[in-house]
Amino acid sequence: MNYNVDYKELYSNFPSGYFCSLPDGTIVDSNKRFLDLTNYTREEVIGKKKITDFLSLGGKIYFENVYSPALKLKGTIEEINFNFLKKEGTKFPVLINSVEVKDKNGIHLFTQSAVFNISQRKKYEHELLIAKRKANDLSNELKDVNEELLSRAKLILEQKLKLEEFNQHLENKNTQLSGFAHIASHNLRAPVSNLVALKDFYKESTDLGDKAILFSKVEVVIGHLNETLNELIESVKIQGNKDITHDPIIFDSVFEKTLEILDNQILDSKAVVTSNFSEYSKIEYPKLYMESIMLNLLSNSIRYSSPDRIAKIHFCTEINNNNEVMFIAKDNGLGIDLQKHGHKLFGLNNTFHRHPDSKGVGLFMTKTQIEAIGGSITVESEVDKGTTFKIILKKNI
Amino acid sequence: MIRKRPLLAIVDDDKIFQFTLTRVINYNKQVERIINFSDGEKAIQYLTDNKVTNENIPDIIFLDSNMPILDGWQFIEEYKSIKTEIKKKIVIVMWSSSINPIDTERASKISEISNYLIKPIKLEEVKIFFDDLETLL
Numbered sequence: 001m002n003y004n005v006d007y008k009e010l011y012s013n014f015p016s017g018y019f020c021s022l023p024d025g026t027i028v029d030s031n032k033r034f035l036d037l038t039n040y041t042r043e044e045v046i047g048k049k050k051i052t053d054f055l056s057l058g059g060k061i062y063f064e065n066v067y068s069p070a071l072k073l074k075g076t077i078e079e080i081n082f083n084f085l086k087k088e089g090t091k092f093p094v095l096i097n098s099v100e101v102k103d104k105n106g107i108h109l110f111t112q113s114a115v116f117n118i119s120q121r122k123k124y125e126h127e128l129l130i131a132k133r134k135a136n137d138l139s140n141e142l143k144d145v146n147e148e149l150l151s152r153a154k155l156i157l158e159q160k161l162k163l164e165e166f167n168q169h170l171e172n173k174n175t176q177l178s179g180f181a182h183i184a185s186h187n188l189r190a191p192v193s194n195l196v197a198l199k200d201f202y203k204e205s206t207d208l209g210d211k212a213i214l215f216s217k218v219e220v221v222i223g224h225l226n227e228t229l230n231e232l233i234e235s236v237k238i239q240g241n242k243d244i245t246h247d248p249i250i251f252d253s254v255f256e257k258t259l260e261i262l263d264n265q266i267l268d269s270k271a272v273v274t275s276n277f278s279e280y281s282k283i284e285y286p287k288l289y290m291e292s293i294m295l296n297l298l299s300n301s302i303r304y305s306s307p308d309r310i311a312k313i314h315f316c317t318e319i320n321n322n323n324e325v326m327f328i329a330k331d332n333g334l335g336i337d338l339q340k341h342g343h344k345l346f347g348l349n350n351t352f353h354r355h356p357d358s359k360g361v362g363l364f365m366t367k368t369q370i371e372a373i374g375g376s377i378t379v380e381s382e383v384d385k386g387t388t389f390k391i392i393l394k395k396n397i
Numbered sequence: 398m399i400r401k402r403p404l405l406a407i408v409d410d411d412k413i414f415q416f417t418l419t420r421v422i423n424y425n426k427q428v429e430r431i432i433n434f435s436d437g438e439k440a441i442q443y444l445t446d447n448k449v450t451n452e453n454i455p456d457i458i459f460l461d462s463n464m465p466i467l468d469g470w471q472f473i474e475e476y477k478s479i480k481t482e483i484k485k486k487i488v489i490v491m492w493s494s495s496i497n498p499i500d501t502e503r504a505s506k507i508s509e510i511s512n513y514l515i516k517p518i519k520l521e522e523v524k525i526f527f528d529d530l531e532t533l534l
Contacts, residue, residue, distance in 0.1 A: 185495035186463040190411060193494055193517030197417040200520075221413055340471060 017094075017115035023108045025050035037094075037117055039087040051113070054084045056091065067098075071111070075100045084115070093122040172371060176239065182347065183232060191225040235368045238289075244372070246284040251277035251317060251327075254287075258294040262302065269302050271311035280317040280325050283393060289369040293327070296362035297389055301331035306384065325393045332386040338379065345379060402429040403456035403530065408440040408472065409492065410464045417518055418459065418492075427527045428457070437467030441475045444483065454485045456534060460510075462493035462500065469493070473509050480509070488533045490526065492516055 011018070017034030021027045027049050035042060038054060052060050059082045071077045076099045083091040098113040195218060202214045255275050259266065266273060283290075298313065305311035311333060318326040336345065346367040370377050370391055381387040405428040409415055415433055422428055432455060434440040440458070447453040462469035469491055480487075490512040491504050504513040511533055514522060 181497060185493075185497050185500070189494035189496070190414070190463070190516060194411065194413040194417065196517040198413070201417065201420065217413055217416060340467070344468070 016117070019045075019051075019113055019115070021051055021111045021113065023111070025052055027051065028110070034115060037086075037092070037115065038084065044087075055082055056085060059083060067096075071098055071100060075102075081118075093118045176371075179347070183228075187228045187232075188225070191221045191228065194221045195225075231365070235365065238365075238368045238372045244286045244289075247287040249283050249285050249287060249290050251275075251281055251283070254290050254294055255315060257291065258298055261295060262298055265299065265302050269305055269311055271302050271305060271313055273298065273313045273315075275315040277315075277317045280319055283325060285373065285393060286369075289373065292369060293366050293391070296366045297329040300362055301329065301333055301387070304387075305331065305333040308384075320392070322395070324395050327391040327393050328388065329391075330386065330388040335383040335385050335387050336379070336381045337383050338381055342379075346377070402427070403534070404429050404432070404452075404454070405457045405459065406432045406434065406440060406443075406455035407459045408434045408437060408464070408469070409459070409461035410435045411461065414461070414492070414516065414518075418523075421518055421520060421523055425524070425527070427523075436464045437469060437472030437475070439466075441467065441472060441479070444476070445479055448479065448482045451485050454483055455487060456485070457530070458487055458489045460489055460491050462491055462495065462504075470503070473507055476509060486534060488512075488530070490514055 012032040014031055014033055017031065017037050019027050019030035019034050026047065027045055028047060030042070030045060035045065038045075040049070052063055055063055062082070067077065067080055076097075078097045080096045080098075082094055082096060084094045085091055095116045095118055096113055097116075098111055100108050101110040101112055102108055198214055198218050198221065202211060202218070205211050205214060252275070255277070259273065294315070298315070301313045302311065305313075309332065311331065313329070313331045315330075316328050318328060320326050336342075338345070346363050367377050370393070373394065375392045375394060377389060377391045379387060379389050405422065407415055407418055409418075412435075419431055419433075422431065432443070434443065437460075440460075444454065460469045460472060467475065473489070476489075488511050489509055491510050492514050493500055493504075494516040496515055501513055504510050512526065514526075
């Protein structure tokens with residue numbers, strides 16, 4: 001195939017600018033596209049303008065210091081970005097590729113340069129840059145929002161924990177209240193109803209001897225009632241006394257004191273009482289409560305020891321997995337059937353053994369005191385094996 | 398029909414209540430004999446020991462709800478497991494000082510309990526109970 005290509009026309013309308021310059025930079029030829037890009041006429045450029053005339057000051061410095069030496073060194077240079085000045089003074093971005101044309105002896109004759117208008121690409125680049133900046137801004141904004149959300153989530157979690165704590169407190173109160181309802185129903189109403197019945201008999205009775213018997217019964221009931229009321233008042237005092245002073249307590253000292261108080265019972269029962277408070281030896285706790293807790297637990301263990309074996313009672317302290325101080329009282333006594341009596345264990349006037357000294361006050365008071373300080377008491381027991389009371393004295397030491 | 402007067406068991410740790418109840422019942426000569434137990438476990442033990450001797454088994458049990466060792470509710474649980482071996486109808490009346498509706502409700506759901514009476518003893522209530530006893534036995 002033979003196309004009749006007009007190279008002159010092709011050169012003139014080539015889709016990028018082209019010019020040819022002397023080693024000193026003077027432009028000696030250019031195609032039409034170059035003139036169109038710069039808005040000059042052929043007469044204004046050829047033989048009159050140098051490349052540097054199309055460059056701004058910054059462009060000129062770059063041309064002298066980078067472009068020219070690099071071209072001289074390698075004979076060719078590609079994709080150098082300049083801002084070209086049009087005739088009217090406006091700028092447009094270009095990429096220049098240049099190549100030196102030399103004669104046989106290596107003498108530099110011309111420089112041929114192609115000029116690509118990259119206004120569109122620059123605009124696009126600019127848009128990209130703006131988009132990127134916007135994306136950055138948005139990302140930062142998101143980061144801020146995220147941080148705020150996180151801090152709010154933290155706040156919500158804190159409030160949730162507070163609510164849970166409050167709920168626990170309410171539950172405790174509720175248990176206390178239903179405990180009181182039980183006490184009011186039985187421990188108070190029972191003696192009062194006895195008094196009512198006795199009073200009716202007393203009124204109807206005409207026999208003086210009978211009246212005396214009835215009155216002696218009234219005295220017994222009043223005695224019970226008085227005792228129960230005192231216990232109740234004591235427990236209400238404990239529950240209401242949130243600001244009780246916490247004294248520095250050495251477990252060993254309180255233990256020694258307890259042993260002295262119960263000296264006779266220990267001797268009579270031949271119980272072997274031991275202790276080990278080395279894991280946690282001191283605590284800030286109301287002294288009166290600690291003495292009462294130890295006294296109650298030790299006298300219980302002695303009272304309900306098994307007649308079949310030598311009583312062994314051991315008190316110790318421990319730090320549990322939640323970092324809470326635990327006080328543990330363990331014995332090998334009669335034990336309690338928790339299946340049957342578990343729910344009544346810490347109630348007022350509940351006893352589980354037919355023992356002359358059983359009054360059922362101790363554990364009720366012990367539990368009240370422990371809970372007033374924010375602790376808790378649990379029990380493990382097996383009939384005829386022994387009982388272990390585990391007390392969490394304080395949380396989060 | 399003249400029926401032999403019933404045998405009554407009172408299961409209550411409250412000695413004063415036992416005294417007043419015994420006094421009311423003896424005064425009206427409503428029972429043949431009263432057997433006293435100070436807690437549920439002792440009463441269950443007695444029923445178990447005497448299950449083949451009908452004349453020793455009470456016709457009526459006055460049962461306190463709140464007692465040490467084995468309370469009234471626990472007594473009922475234990476009683477359920479031995480009652481098939483006892484060849485005698487026993488009317489169980491629960492006595493309680495509790496006016497708590499929860500307790501009344503609880504008692505009404507237990508078929509072994511025929512009456513739930515609230516302390517103190519009201520003479521009229523005891524009288525009505527014994528008047529109606531024929532229908533329960």
